[in-house]
Amino acid sequence: MVNICQQFLEKHSQIWQEATVHPFLEHCKLGIIQPQQFNTWLVQDYLFVIDFTRLVGRILAIAPSHHFDVILAGLAALKDELIWFKEKAVSRQLNLDAQKQSVCIQYCEYMHNLALMPYPVQATAFWTIELAYNQGWQLPGVIPEPYNEFSQRWGNAGFTEYVKHLEKQADEALQTASVAIQHQAEEAFLKVSKLEKDFWQMAFYAA
Ligand code: HMH
Numbered sequence: 001m002v003n004i005c006q007q008f009l010e011k012h013s014q015i016w017q018e019a020t021v022h023p024f025l026e027h028c029k030l031g032i033i034q035p036q037q038f039n040t041w042l043v044q045d046y047l048f049v050i051d052f053t054r055l056v057g058r059i060l061a062i063a064p065s066h067h068f069d070v071i072l073a074g075l076a077a078l079k080d081e082l083i084w085f086k087e088k089a090v091s092r093q094l095n096l097d098a099q100k101q102s103v104c105i106q107y108c109e110y111m112h113n114l115a116l117m118p119y120p121v122q123a124t125a126f127w128t129i130e131l132a133y134n135q136g137w138q139l140p141g142v143i144p145e146p147y148n149e150f151s152q153r154w155g156n157a158g159f160t161e162y163v164k165h166l167e168k169q170a171d172e173a174l175q176t177a178s179v180a181i182q183h184q185a186e187e188a189f190l191k192v193s194k195l196e197k198d199f200w201q202m203a204f205y206a207a
Contacts (some may be wrong), residue, residue: 004174004182005127005167006187019193020136022200028147038147039094041077041203044104046085046096048199051108053078058115059122063169070165074130077162081153094203103202104199107195117184120173124185127166128192135165136196 010014024041027033054079060071088097100108114122137143138155153159174182 003171003176004185005124005189008124010126011042012190012193015190015193019132019196021115021139022136022197022204023137024200024204025136025140025143027204028151029143031144031147033147037203037206039092040101040206042088042092042094042100042122043094044199044203045099046082046089046093047098048104048107049078049085049102050080051111053082055080055114055122055155056109056126058127059119062119063121064119064207065171067169069168070162071122073162074166076125077159079087089172101202103195103198107199111192112170114188117188118177120181121184121188123166123173125188125192127170129196130163130166132161132192132196134159136200 024033026036027037029035053075056074057069058077060068060075063071086096088094110124114125119126133154136154137151138160140151142148170185177185
């Protein structure tokens with residue numbers, strides 16, 4: 001099987017690096033991230049994950065049934081993640097009933113628009129979104145407390161496995177897709193990469 005997802009990563013390695021390597025994560029690793037920066041990320045990411053969960057629900061609705069296992073596992077993990085975000089917000093005394101910042105709005109709108117795209121494009125975007133956090137939180141190496149549990153959530157071995165399954169499913173869908181749809185999937189990969197970078201920028205330069 002041709003590994004189209006890997007081809008996207010290789011062809012756009014610079015853009016991918018910008019999506020996954022950011023001073024925000026480096027400052028978590030060094031323990032010098034400021035509460036304002038971290039809390040902005042936390043609240044905005046919670047709002048993001050709500051819309052991301054809706055996206056995954058829509059993907060389930062159009063996926064071939066032999067892809068259900070992986071997508072349902074993803075949804076189950078998102079159920080826990082939403083509860084976990086609320087616990088983190090309580091312990092940090094953050095109000096999750098907040099307004100989305102402009103980058104978060106853009107990302108959520110993009111995920112909403114993905115609903116109109118063919119399954120192979122949605123499967124590619126899904127994989128890209130999860131891989132961005134899997135690699136982003138893993139690449140800095142061991143992140144000290146109190147941020148370790150954040151890096152563990154997306155960087156743990158089980159999550160890495162899950163992302164590999166997402167890649168396989170996207171590759172399988174792309175395999176039989178038209179060249180036009182494959183190009184759309186590449187655009188989705190690039191768009192998600194750009195939004196990921198912008199999301200870190202938003203939190204890092206939190207006003
Ligand atoms: C911005 N991208 C962003 N937030 C997340 N929680 C994920 C990806 C999950 O993989």
